[in-house]
Amino acid sequence: MRVASGDEITSEDVEQAIQSACDNVALPHDREIIHTLVRDFTIDGQRGVKRPLGMHAARLDANIHVVSAAAGALRNVAAAVEETGVQVQKQVLESVATSLAVLAEDESDLGVVLMDIGGGTTDLAIFANGAIAHSGAILVAGNHITSDIAKLLRISYKQAEEVKKKFGTAFADMTNGDDPVLVSEIGTHEQVRVPRGLIADIIQARLVEIFQLTIKNLEQAGMYDTVTSGVVLTGGGSQLPGTLEMASEIMGNTPVRIGSARGVGRMANRVASPIFATGVGLVLYAANEGADARPPATPYYLELVEKARSWWRKYAQPRISAYLPGN
Ligand SMILES: Nc1ncnc2c1ncn2[C@@H]1O[C@H](COP(=O)(O)OP(=O)(O)OP(=O)(O)O)[C@@H](O)[C@H]1O
Ligand SMILES: [Mg+2]
Known part of the structure; x- marks a missing residue:
């Protein structure tokens, strides 16, 4: 888009460039956007600009990474969570949360592949120039x-x-x-x-399959070269002895490390296992966003009513019904 203010890029120009990039995303009606992540900007045809504010240019375009999900799946996950009494404020891509917990700033600047080997899926994300550049998932974990x-x-x-x-x-x-x-x-x-x-x-x-499918996914995205900068493995599935060595061997002897949560002060020891990386990342994400981090939203009296009901169903009702007519 043309820089509205003449030639010096203002914060309104930046916002408009991001908005116009979002407007150009064609999405099927059954999908919803969960993240619009700004990769970088192109000013007057020059790509890779991280902070365009105050620069002089006639044209500014935002390069964005959009993460979308099936609307039905998002609703189902939210409903399942809310059933436990926790209110959903926002849904976050696992890799985005995990990256906050395990990646050092210079790592995501230089380029890194984050592989979260979970239970049902292996989530992949590439971070470069401090922002997410690709995300994907493999249905083997x-x-x-x-x-x-x-x-x-x-x-x-x-x-x-x-x-x-x-x-x-x-x-x-x-x-x-x-x-x-x-x-x-x-x-x-x-x-x-x-x-x-x-x-x-x-x-x-199975592990060989997971790493081979990862290579295929990154190749299809045209981003396999990032692997040479390093791979960070996390998630419960990364805990088997030898997984790290296997990843390195299959991905061309690239440096691989296990990603554990960092930046959590005195809790660090308790959440050191890579199995907690996403959980810690979600907390850090909420803290960064200034979210309301109070405990479950279920009012105290509702919990009391539920306890009384279950006592009635379990103990009182069976005893009383024994004395009722017809028994
Ligand atoms: N010590 C361990 N050694 C090997 N595998 C383990 C170990 N601990 C957990 N796992 C495996 O890790 C997987 C669960 O990992 P994780 O908790 O990261 O998944 P998740 O986040 O719940 O799932 P998903 O990311 O697919 O939604 C399970 O398959 C489990 O068997
Ligand atoms: Mg997970």
């Missing part, structure tokens, strides 16, 4: 590893989760592969000895 172990060893999902956390590694040669792990088969409850190396092989196949 930690829970798929657990399901594979359950199916292939014929054990329950619960036991597979325990086996994964206790004995799982990303490479078979990280332990003595012949070491037996005792599991009980579903149905027969028979105790079976499984070599630890087999568990590692099952895990390895």
